[in-house]
Amino acid sequence: MGEVRALWTSVVLALCVVGLVLVVPFLVLQGFLRSVPVFGTSSHDGDGYLTWAAWLGAGLPLIGVVVAALGRRRGWTWFFALCLLVAAAVAGAKWVDDVRHAPPPPPEPRHCVEHSGGGTECPGG
Numbered sequence: 552m553g554e555v556r557a558l559w560t561s562v563v564l565a566l567c568v569v570g571l572v573l574v575v576p577f578l579v580l581q582g583f584l585r586s587v588p589v590f591g592t593s594s595h596d597g598d599g600y601l602t603w604a605a606w607l608g609a610g611l612p613l614i615g616v617v618v619a620a621l622g623r624r625r626g627w628t629w630f631f632a633l634c635l636l637v638a639a640a641v642a643g644a645k646w647v648d649d650v651r652h653a654p655p656p657p658p659e660p661r662h663c664v665e666h667s668g669g670g671t672e673c674p675g676g
Contacts, residue, residue, distance in 0.1 A: 560622035567615040570607055571634060578604035609638040 582600030615631030 557622065560618055560624065563618045564615060564622075564624070564627055567611045567618070567631065570611045571615075575604050575608045575611070578607065605642075609635070609642065612638055 578600045582597035582604060585597030585600065586595065612631045612634035616628060616635055619625075619627035619631055
């Protein structure tokens, strides 16, 4: 039973490494190339590729950490933990960038607005 568990652990870890080394960069490259504007046109065709790259870039290290820890593979646990830390840093940087560039709140009215029923809203009043 221990040999089967070790075999499955090795297979899952190998698939996670291949996904991180080959699939995620390929998806990022595809997303970048499809998002580049051609002849001045705006394009968001690559968003799906980038979304998949983000999910796999965070999910594969998480799976790798769990499987490596359960399989008692200390070196692989550290490797996938570092990959997970990098994915968290990238996600945090993206979140900070999104918060910094959030659209401003809608402006309040600068003049009196009459409502049916006789009520009004006036700025500062």
